[in-house]
Amino acid sequence: xxxxxxxxxxxxxxxxxxxxxxxxxxxxxxxxxxxxxxxxxxxxxxxxxxxxxxxxxxxxxxxxxxxxxxxxxxxxxxxxxxxxxxxxxxxxxxxxxxxxxxxxxxxxxxxxxxxxxxxxxxxxxxxxxxxxxxxxxxxxxxxxxxxxxxxxxxxxxxxxxxxxxxxxxxxxxxxxxxxxxxxxxxxxxxxxxxxxxxxxxxxxxxxxxxxx
Amino acid sequence: xxxxxxxxxxxxxxxxxxxxxxxxxxxxxxxxxxxxxxxxxxxxxxxxxxxxxxxxxxxxxxxxxxxxxxxxxxxxxxxxxxxxxxxxxxxxxxxxxxxxxxxxxxxxxxxxxxxxxxxxxxxxxxxxxxxxxxxxxxxxxxxxxxxxxxxxxxxxxxxxxxxxxxxxxxxxxxxxxxxxxxxxxxxxxxxxxxxxxxxxxxxxxxxxxxxxxxxxxxxxxxxxxxxxxxxxxxxxxxxxxxxxxxxxxxxxxxxxxxxxxxxxxxxxxx
Amino acid sequence: xxxxxxxxxxxxxxxxxxxxxxxxxxxxxxxxxxxxxxxxxxxxxxxxxxxxxxxxxxxxxxxxxxxxxxxxxxxxxxxxxxxxxxxxxxxxxxxxxxxxxxxxxxxxxxxxxxxxxxxxxxxxxxxxxxxxxxxxxxxxxxxxxxxxxxxxxxxxxxxxxxxxxxxxxxxxxxxxxxxxxxxxxxxxxxxxxxxxxxxxxxxxxxxxxxxxxxxxxxxxx
Numbered sequence: 001x002x003x004x005x006x007x008x009x010x011x012x013x014x015x016x017x018x019x020x021x022x023x024x025x026x027x028x029x030x031x032x033x034x035x036x037x038x039x040x041x042x043x044x045x046x047x048x049x050x051x052x053x054x055x056x057x058x059x060x061x062x063x064x065x066x067x068x069x070x071x072x073x074x075x076x077x078x079x080x081x082x083x084x085x086x087x088x089x090x091x092x093x094x095x096x097x098x099x100x101x102x103x104x105x106x107x108x109x110x111x112x113x114x115x116x117x118x119x120x121x122x123x124x125x126x127x128x129x130x131x132x133x134x135x136x137x138x139x140x141x142x143x144x145x146x147x148x149x150x151x152x153x154x155x156x157x158x159x160x161x162x163x164x165x166x167x168x169x170x171x172x173x174x175x176x177x178x179x180x181x182x183x184x185x186x187x188x189x190x191x192x193x194x195x196x197x198x199x200x201x202x203x204x205x206x207x208x209x210x211x212x
Numbered sequence: 213x214x215x216x217x218x219x220x221x222x223x224x225x226x227x228x229x230x231x232x233x234x235x236x237x238x239x240x241x242x243x244x245x246x247x248x249x250x251x252x253x254x255x256x257x258x259x260x261x262x263x264x265x266x267x268x269x270x271x272x273x274x275x276x277x278x279x280x281x282x283x284x285x286x287x288x289x290x291x292x293x294x295x296x297x298x299x300x301x302x303x304x305x306x307x308x309x310x311x312x313x314x315x316x317x318x319x320x321x322x323x324x325x326x327x328x329x330x331x332x333x334x335x336x337x338x339x340x341x342x343x344x345x346x347x348x349x350x351x352x353x354x355x356x357x358x359x360x361x362x363x364x365x366x367x368x369x370x371x372x373x374x375x376x377x378x379x380x381x382x383x384x385x386x387x388x389x390x391x392x393x394x395x396x397x398x399x400x401x402x403x404x405x406x407x408x409x410x411x412x413x414x415x416x417x418x419x420x421x422x423x424x425x426x427x428x429x430x431x432x433x434x435x436x437x438x439x440x441x442x443x444x445x446x447x448x449x450x451x452x453x454x455x456x457x458x459x460x461x462x463x464x465x466x467x468x469x470x471x472x473x474x475x476x477x478x479x480x481x482x
Numbered sequence: 483x484x485x486x487x488x489x490x491x492x493x494x495x496x497x498x499x500x501x502x503x504x505x506x507x508x509x510x511x512x513x514x515x516x517x518x519x520x521x522x523x524x525x526x527x528x529x530x531x532x533x534x535x536x537x538x539x540x541x542x543x544x545x546x547x548x549x550x551x552x553x554x555x556x557x558x559x560x561x562x563x564x565x566x567x568x569x570x571x572x573x574x575x576x577x578x579x580x581x582x583x584x585x586x587x588x589x590x591x592x593x594x595x596x597x598x599x600x601x602x603x604x605x606x607x608x609x610x611x612x613x614x615x616x617x618x619x620x621x622x623x624x625x626x627x628x629x630x631x632x633x634x635x636x637x638x639x640x641x642x643x644x645x646x647x648x649x650x651x652x653x654x655x656x657x658x659x660x661x662x663x664x665x666x667x668x669x670x671x672x673x674x675x676x677x678x679x680x681x682x683x684x685x686x687x688x689x690x691x692x693x694x695x696x697x698x699x700x701x702x703x
Binding site: 272275300306307308310312314315317318328373377380386 | 599600602603604605606607608609610613617618621622625
């Protein structure tokens with residue numbers, strides 16, 4: 001077992017790189033989309049909403065294939081890794097948008113009213129009053145997305161990114177023990193995700209507070 | 213009206229429930245500490261006291277929903293701590309009415325009341341339905357048979373709760389603050405139903421703040437504080453001449469702030 | 483643009499033939515997930531500590547392992563060690579196991595939301611714990627869980643696209659066939675995205691609002 005473990009762990013590094021980058025992209029996209037949907041003018045809100053619904057309404061695999069296989073037809077060539085990151089990022093962004101939206105909406109109009117009546121502009125109100133509270137409120141769902149991204153990243157294998165699952169396949173081609181290798185891989189994913197969850201739980205405990 | 217003076221040869225014939233030195237803890241906190249009392253057939257016993265005194269817990273010990281840690285409960289001559297797997301059978305001999313109604317939200321009123329006879333007593337469908345309708349008539353909810361609990365007011369829900377308990381033809385009725393969750397104007401209809409039941413000589417144990425009700429029909433009043441029984445006696449005794457300081461204090465606070473009804477808002481008794 | 487429509491029309495029928503397979507897989511996967519998930523949820527809420535621990539670990543595991551890994555495990559793993567496994571079977575079981583982790587969580591949340599009062603009331607009538615679960619708690623939990631469960635349905639439909647790695651001729655694989663046949667890598671995938679969207683979007687909408695309505699009916703008692 002130990003022979004291929006090294007290869008697997010190298011794949012794990014790629015998996016984690018994919019995940020963190022995609023998480024970052026997704027968080028930015030998601031937050032922007034949520035803000036656009038709640039506070040934006042009609043056309044902006046509509047675009048944001050379409051993005052969210054279209055991405056959430058189609059499989060990640062299809063999205064990945066469109067970016068990796070399809071875009072070259074339009075002249076856009078991306079490397080496998082880049083395609084995977086873009087696809088994962090856009091996908092994660094749509095789901096995160098919903099988490100952020102839920103959090104912002106539960107803050108309640110009272111806070112906005114209070115901020116405006118003090119004299120803040122809408123933008124100031126959002127930036128200084130709503131967002132800080134909303135982000136703390138969204139932390140649990142965000143943490144969930146963050147912890148599970150490595151799992152979603154496994155589809156990158158389909159476009160030849162040398163991440164964890166791809167290395168597993170390679171190892172099996174070598175030693176012909178699929179049962180064993182896949183179980184080991186399963187355990188690795190489990191440990192990674194459980195650790196991420198735990199770490200994020202600890203962070204949450206430190207920073208949570210009740211929102212009015 | 214106080215206790216009926218009757219010649220009784222053997223206490224077993226009239227003593228329906230006997231609570232004997234019951235102790236109950238939740239985690240490390242002792243909630244019920246050595247409570248003992250007897251309940252006679254056909255009487256109404258009212259347990260009252262400040263919140264957190266362990267009254268609801270005691271009630272749930274009586275019908276063995278949460279068996280006591282120490283002590284025992286006798287239903288007639290059966291020691292409920294010793295019946296093992298037959299406890300469900302004996303539990304059905306108690307009818308419980310809850311503060312928050314706990315009606316089965318996915319069922320109609322009729323189904324709510326008939327499910328006990330059907331599933332627990334294993335009666336045939338039409339028999340169960342007949343019994344259920346009888347109970348529903350008793351609480352005057354016949355017109356609402358096909359409605360769901362979400363369509364009822366609080367007072368109506370509680371009356372259905374009472375019907376559900378009655379449909380099992382229990383030996384003892386247990387009321388856990390049945391009117392505490394109701395708006396003032398709805399309390400009356402529930403109290404009226406309870407008064408009717410008391411007048412029919414149903415054996416009832418009520419945890420309640422409704423002192424007017426207690427004064428009317430209780431044969432025994434038990435004041436509980438901090439998990440123990442502080443004082444017991446007939447309503448006359450309790451209201452006019454309480455022995456214990458704490459009893460006196462509690463009663464005066466209650467009547468001063470809330471009138472005889474122990475409820476924050478004005479309540480009317482039919 | 484002309485070639486887009488040309489390809490679209492001539493191949494869309496071929497792709498749509500994958501729809502029954504996709505939907506069939508969805509149904510199988512969800513059923514497996516349900517049959518495993520609901521009893522586990524009940525075990526976790528009402529069972530003893532050992533049971534609770536087992537379910538907690540199981541839930542966590544099934545939600546952490548990528549569906550692809552499970553699919554490969556069942557397809558290749560079992561084929562080389564035990565017996566021949568049809569792709570459909572492997573996918574249904576794999577996706578079902580993944581789903582059971584989520585469904586267990588969903589039903590557990592629903593059971594806990596209904597509250598202990600209902601259980602108390604049922605038992606005070608004389609019902610055994612089992613009877614109470616069967617007649618009172620589970621029916622309400624199922625209704626309560628509808629919105630989340632509809633979400634799981636949408637997810638399952640999308641996850642079936644992974645079946646194409648083991649050769650199941652559902653929507654995704656057919657799209658890939660068309661790509662290979664026409665050398666057009668964009669149109670087939672865009673089309674199949676459209677097909678998925680047309681199925682998934684109404685599910686989340688209708689079942690969501692309908693589920694919320696039924697759920698609201700419940701919370702009035």
